Amino acid sequence: MERVAINEEVVKPEFGASVNKIISMLLTPSILEKWLINHGFTAQREYTLELLLQHFSPFCQKHQLLLQGYFSGLNTLNGIANQFINYLGYRHLDFDAETMFSNAVDYVRDAEKEIEKILNQRTAQNKLNVLGFGLGDGLYEEKIKSKLLSTGLYNEVNLYGYDPITLDSFTKGINKITKADLEIMKQDPIIDVIITRWVLHHTSLDHRWNDLTLAINACRSKADIIIVEESSLVPTSASRTYENKLEELILGIFDVIVNMGLHPHWFQGENEGSFFLKYLYQEDFKFIESKISRLYHKHKQTLDYSIHSQQIIHYALIPFY
Numbered sequence: 001m002e003r004v005a006i007n008e009e010v011v012k013p014e015f016g017a018s019v020n021k022i023i024s025m026l027l028t029p030s031i032l033e034k035w036l037i038n039h040g041f042t043a044q045r046e047y048t049l050e051l052l053l054q055h056f057s058p059f060c061q062k063h064q065l066l067l068q069g070y071f072s073g074l075n076t077l078n079g080i081a082n083q084f085i086n087y088l089g090y091r092h093l094d095f096d097a098e099t100m101f102s103n104a105v106d107y108v109r110d111a112e113k114e115i116e117k118i119l120n121q122r123t124a125q126n127k128l129n130v131l132g133f134g135l136g137d138g139l140y141e142e143k144i145k146s147k148l149l150s151t152g153l154y155n156e157v158n159l160y161g162y163d164p165i166t167l168d169s170f171t172k173g174i175n176k177i178t179k180a181d182l183e184i185m186k187q188d189p190i191i192d193v194i195i196t197r198w199v200l201h202h203t204s205l206d207h208r209w210n211d212l213t214l215a216i217n218a219c220r221s222k223a224d225i226i227i228v229e230e231s232s233l234v235p236t237s238a239s240r241t242y243e244n245k246l247e248e249l250i251l252g253i254f255d256v257i258v259n260m261g262l263h264p265h266w267f268q269g270e271n272e273g274s275f276f277l278k279y280l281y282q283e284d285f286k287f288i289e290s291k292i293s294r295l296y297h298k299h300k301q302t303l304d305y306s307i308h309s310q311q312i313i314h315y316a317l318i319p320f321y
């Protein structure tokens with residue numbers, strides 16, 4: 001795979017030149033397409049690729065200063081993502097959610113397999129309490145519940161859901177949990193499994209750590225906490241090269257397109273403006289770990305899909321004896 005040489009350390013004195021090179025690539029769909037194909041985009045992702053080339057390059061043409069600011073550290077990825085959401089919003093686009101989902105199916109399926117592998121290794125227990133943290137509608141958690149019941153390891157599986165944004169749209173049968181409930185549960189833990197898929201990079205920083213660590217500290221002995229996140233291959237945000245920033249920008253733009261396609265209602269009405277985007281780095285996981293009040297084993301796995309790489313982080317709490 002040919003990589004554009006844009007190491008920040010090496011090219012710092014020529015910041016303008018290298019950033020201009022990246023921006024001119026973003027403005028030209030045919031060159032951007034080549035870069036994406038070099039970065040692992042296959043025909044399978046054709047629809048999202050087409051949408052990105054069709055909408056992001058014209059957006060870049062309008063917002064070159066914003067992009068300059070992003071690469072120089074003045075503007076955040078979240079700022080660009082929200083400008084792009086506004087840009088798409090004005091065009092009243094109607095994405096084809098089914099095709100969009102089938103484009104994303106490989107990494108969703110593989111991440112689900114890994115989650116199931118972890119859950120299938122648990123020891124039998126009469127009643128299992130599963131918390132979907134940032135679960136959206138909870139349909140995935142319902143699927144997990146049926147699979148868990150079919151293993152015969154549990155007589156009862158109860159679902160709990162924490163998601164302040166979609167609180168009113170959970171599917172039936174999921175117990176809604178608020179922050180106040182988590183505070184109470186911390187005194188008398190009941191959760192055995194937390195699943196949080198593609199949530200933390202959408203959780204604003206004032207909630208990201210406190211709420212998740214509160215949930216972890218509301219877990220019973222032998223709990224499994226399973227986090228699925230995109231990207232986060234870079235140790236710290238400060239160690240990113242321009243190329244890493246470019247990869248993150250493209251990933252973020254895909255994130256906007258895919259979420260707008262799959263969940264258009266998240267971008268309208270009451271939820272309008274609540275889309276947040278900031279990927280995690282290894283330093284962020286260290287921070288989460290510093291807040292866990294119990295001993296744990298950590299297992300980490302990367303599913304490599306180039307810029308869409310998925311991280312599966314599993315904390316297995318060690319029981320008190």
Ligand SMILES: C[S@@+](CC[C@H](N)C(=O)[O-])C[C@H]1O[C@@H](n2cnc3c(N)ncnc32)[C@H](O)[C@@H]1O
Nearest residue numbers: 134135136163164165166197198199202203207
């Ligand atoms: C990309 S979606 C993932 C949904 C679901 N976990 C799934 O796998 O389909 C991100 C989710 O994060 C939720 N979210 C945003 N801020 C949050 C917060 N402060 N606490 C918990 N969830 C949050 C959003 O409402 C949304 O449901």
